[in-house]
Structures are given as structure tokens and as C-alpha cells.
Amino acid sequence: MTVPPGDRRSSRRSVARRDRNPRWVPVTAAAGAILIIIGLVLYFGGDDPGPQTRVGQSAGTAGGPTGGPGGGPGATGPPTPAPAPTAASGCVTARTIAAGSSQQSVRVGADTRTYQLAVPAVDAHARALPLVLAFHAFGEDPAALERYAHLAEIGTTTGYVVVTPNGANGRWNFPRRATIGPDDVAFVAAIIGDLGTRMCLDTRRVFATGLADGADMAITAACALPGTFAAVVPVAFAVLPASCPGPVPSLLAINGTSDPVTPLEGGGADRPAPFDGTQAQPMQARLDRYAGSVGCGPANTWVRDTTALRRLVFTACPRGRDVGLLASVGGGHVWPDPDADPPKGAARAQFSATEVALAFFRGHPGPAPATPAPSAAGASPR
Template sequence: MTVPPGDRRSSRRSVARRHRNPRWVPVTAAAGAILIIIGLVLYFGGDDPGLQTRVGQSAGAGGADGAGPAGTAAGTPGATGARPTAPSPTAPSGCVTGRTIAAGSSRQSVQVGADTRTYQLAVPAVDAGARALPLVLAFHAFGEAPAALERYAHLAAIGTRTGYVVVTPDGVNGRWNFPRRATIGPDDVAFVAALIGDLGTRMCLDSRRVFATGLADGADMAVTAACELPGIFAAVMPVAFAVLPASCSGPAPSLLAINGTSDPVTPLEGGGADRPAPFEGTQAQPMQARLDRYAGFVGCGPASAWMRDTTALRRLVFTSCPAGRDVGLLASVGGGHVWPDPDADPPKGAARAQFSATEVAFAFFRGHPTPAPATPVPSTAAPPPR
């Protein structure tokens, strides 16, 4: 959905200051349920005496941001759970060839049929030859450019500092073809597949740690790509997304949605104004019904009761998900149609978020790689007679 002008502006604080020592750190649980530690206060006073204990109890699955060895990367022959991150029948993985891309930010392009598509690439300053790197795709909102998303979300700045490759693709005419209609534009799912596949031949990417996020229309594109490219994404975190495809190819990745309870564009109860052409007929679907369907794609059980962690945050978590997968929702009480951040300028009349969606994203991604395949149990049956 369109983000109203001014509703996603960042504070004037620098990234280094804002994220230098965050005291409100979301954590994912080792056992699978999404546990966000809420008794934390970001920058504005108050300490939670039980914080360190709960963080220690809950952080087990997340581990460090460092990736595994290059041998676990996309396309590496013989790697445990290895698979190409996107169809690439001829070009070998960068983990095999040793190809790397220099650290830093650069404009890149990839050929998708007759079209040349572009994106912003940010590569961390790490020894890329020594390990496979995780990848995050971040999709901008309607009418934006990648630079606009980076100004308020700082995904590349924060992600590269912790070892992630961050890609911010360009939508044609500032929009995404998440409804998959020819009248809207080119096939953006094909663009995403080509981008990941091409990048995987030029550097060493970890196939178990490919993630997606985005705001508004960008969130819808992230979810659409995750559904239409099975086995590619490990987890997706849509902020203010509106629609879910009618079907989602399995295995569906983990999903943590974020939405403001006072969002007039993508209200939790669904509805809102219909979209103009070429997006006509695209209204926000009721959030819980959407997540119920998605949880079914993942294989989860029903949602637990709503939990209110603080006056500013409610949480909905689905039960009995397959090992290593989660589905849930963080609802920012009073929040509007905006990328949540305690320093962002919220929409008029909306409450200022008291958590950083960017910090939540990387904590969620860190704790949700694609589950490793089960180790086959050796058969104890006697061999057949010769």
C-alpha cells in the first residue's frame, strides 16, 4: 500500500547513536515460539531487573551473526542441506569458484529476459572467502527508491555491520507487481529469482539464511516472493503488509508480521480504501485471517491468545509449528502506517513506536535459518538374503 508522505521519516539522530547500545533487544526462542522480551526500555529510562536472565534463557537459537563455513553455502556440492538459492543450471556458486564482491555499497544490475533490472547492494567488510554470508532483500514502499528505505530503516547500515549482505531492489516506476498482473509491470518474482541466482554465482551466500522484509507494498512483495519461490527464503518480516497470495508453495518460511493498531491503510481488521488502477481490487485482508492461512501453509497449529507485553505492544503467536519455523505478529499499539522506530516521526495522530523494526528484523532472522534436513536414521533391519 502507499505510504503517505512524511509518515516514514527518520529522526535526525545518527545511526551510530541510535543503534550504538540498544537496551531493547528482541530475542527469538530456542524452542521455536517467538518470544519478544518486552520489559526493556530503549533509550528513555527504566531498567528491567529480570532482563538479563530472560535474554539468557531465550537467546539459544539465535547464535551469533557469523555465518557457517563456506561449505554450507548455496550450490556447494556435498554440503549438508545445500541447494542453489535460485535456478542457475550453468553458473557455479561463488562458494565453489571463490568469487567475491568487494565490501561497500554499489549499484548493480541483472538481466531478466529482455529487461535490465537494478538494485542497491551492500556487502559487509568481512573475509567473504572464509564463510558463506547471509542475505537480506529489503523492498521499498510504493513510490520510493532504495535510498528512501535506507534513510528511515537503515537496514544496510546495520545489516552490514553485523555481517549481512543487504540488497534493496528497484521497483519499476516505484511499484511492485505483487498481484502479478501484466498491467502493473514486469514479473517481479522472476526479478527476485534472477537477482538471487546471479548474486549467488558472484559471491558465497548461505542458502539457509536468505531473508526478506519490506514496508507496505514492499512488504507485500516480500511475502509474494517468499510464497512463489519455495525453498529460497528462510524467513520474512513484512511491515504493514496487506495481502497474502491465494496459495503459498511449501515449505513456507517463518514469518513475523509487524503492524500498527491505528494503521489507516492496512488496518488489522482489514478493509481500507480500495486501490486505484492498476491495483484496483486490492484491499487489506483481515490480519488474523491472513496469518491463519499462512500458518496453515507453514504447518502450524492455531494462534494462542493475544498477549500484551507492554502498553505499547501486543503479540500473537501460532502454536505447534514445525521445528525451526514460527509465525507471529507484533502489533504496535496506536502505531500508524510507518516503519516502527522510536526515533521516527510517526503519522499525525499515531503513537510513536517504542521498538525498532530493524532490530526486530535482524533478531528474527538470526534465530530463523532454514531448518537443516533431518539426519537419516540408519536402518537396523537385516539385509535381504542374497
């Protein structure tokens, strides 16, 4: 969705200058089968990252390790082994990409598309790396997203490879119409496929996030490429594709309760062509439908944890999967960040969407590859 001038994302002071005062934020909690509490501690500065974000689960609930992704810097658990790589995979060929930020390109049909790549300073030969794709809002580019979200800056310090694709003409073809532009789902698939041959990626830990139209693109890619993404965190998304075949990734939506562009109740003015028909759908209906695709039970009632935070989560999701919503009370059409200068008309956020997304990703790896059953010939005699 187009971002109103009064709700542009604001700049933020450098991460290294931010304080170390911990802020604990309950992000999702599903009563009954799964209990997930994300203890959010913001850490900044130097080589000492400070207290680590942990994702805890209730006793008897299966899930991924609670440490950093894949055992990277700041991890508290062992690395998660990647699925068996293919012959062309960088995990087999030992190919790697040097740490740092660079612009990359990939061929998609007859087009050459570009994206920003940030690689963490870790031993890429030693383990498979998790990947986050982050999609910018309408009319923006990767540099704009990084200025307010700092996903590459923060993500690489905790061991993530971060990719920020560049939308054609600053927009995303999430409705998947030829009149809007090129096929951006094919673009996403090409990026993941190309990087998988040039470095060792953990295919169980591929994630997506984005703001506004970028959030809609993240959801569209996750539904159109089943089994590719393990979890998605859309910020201020508006629409859910009509079909989302399984396996469907875990999802934590983030939205402001005073968002004029993607209001929780849905509606708003329809957008002009070629995006006509993409006004915001009611959030509850979107999440009900998505949770049904995941296989979750009904949503809990709304819970107001603090004066600034509300949440809605779904019960009885399949093992290791979660669907929920974190709402910033009074928040507008922005990427939440407590240290950003709040834009006009929006309340200051009490949490960082970047830290919440990375914490959610840590706790939601994809399923482990199935162990082949022993053949009859190899079975032990009884």
C-alpha cells in the same frame, strides 16, 4: 499500499549518535511447543557494537545458532555451514564482491533491472554470507528505504549482505498482473541466482522484509519461490497470495494498531487500477491461512506485553518454524523506529523494526540439507 502524506516515514538521526540504553522487547512467544523471546538490545557507534541481540529458545526446542548470522562480526556461536554449493556457485569458484555499497544490474528477460547492494567488511572467502532482500514502499526507491530503515547500515555491521531492489516506476507487481509492470518475482529470482555465482551466499539464510507494497512483494516472492527464503518480516503488509506452497518460511508481521492504510481488521478503500482488489485483508485471517501453510496450530489469544506492544503468535509450529505478529499500539503506516521523529498522527514506536527483523532472521535459518542415506552396498554387515 500508497502511504498517506501524514504518515510518511520520518528521518532519523545517525545510528552512531543513538544512545546505548538497552530496550528489552518480547517479540514472539508461542506457548506449549516453542518459546521464543527476542531480547532486543539496541547498540550503536564505533567498532564496539555493544551487547548483541540474541534469540533464545526453550529447552528441547531445535533451532539455529543464537549468535550473529553465519558467525560474522558480533556472533556468539560458530558459523552455520552452507549447503553443498553447485559448480557455478561463488562458494566453489571463490569469486567475491568487494565490501561496500554499489548499484548493480541484472538481466530479466529483455529488461535490465537495478538494485542497491551492500556487502559487509568480512572475509567473504572464509564463509558463506547470509542475504537480506529489502523492498521499498510504493513511490519510493532504495535510497528512501535506507534513509528510514538503515537496513544496509545496520545489517552489514552484523555480517549480512543487504540487497534493496528498485521497483519499476517505484512500484511492485505483487498481484502479478501484466498491466502493473514486469514480473518482479523473476527479478528477485534473477538477483539471488546472479549473486550466488558472484559471491559465496549461505542458501540457508536468505531472508526478506519490506514496508507496505514492499512487504507485500516480500510475501509474494516467498510464496512464489518455495524453499528460497528462510524467514520473512513484512511491515504493514496488506495481502497474502492465494497459494503459498511449501516449504513456507517463518514469518513475523509488524503492524501499527492505528494504521489507516493496512488496518488490523482489514478493509479500507479499494485501490484504483491496476492495483484494484488489493485492499487490506483482515490480519487474523491472513495469519491463520499462512500458519496453516506452515503447519502451525491455532493462534494464542492476544497478549499485551506493555502499553505500547501487543503480540499474537501461533502454537505447535513445525520444528524451528514460527508465525506471529508484533503490533505497535497507536502506530501508523510507518517503519517503526524509537529514534525517528514520529510522523503526524502516529505514536512513537517502542522498538526498531530493523533490529527486530535482523534478530528474527538470526534465529530462523532454513533447514539443513538432508544427509543421504547409506547405500546397501556400503552398509556395514551385521
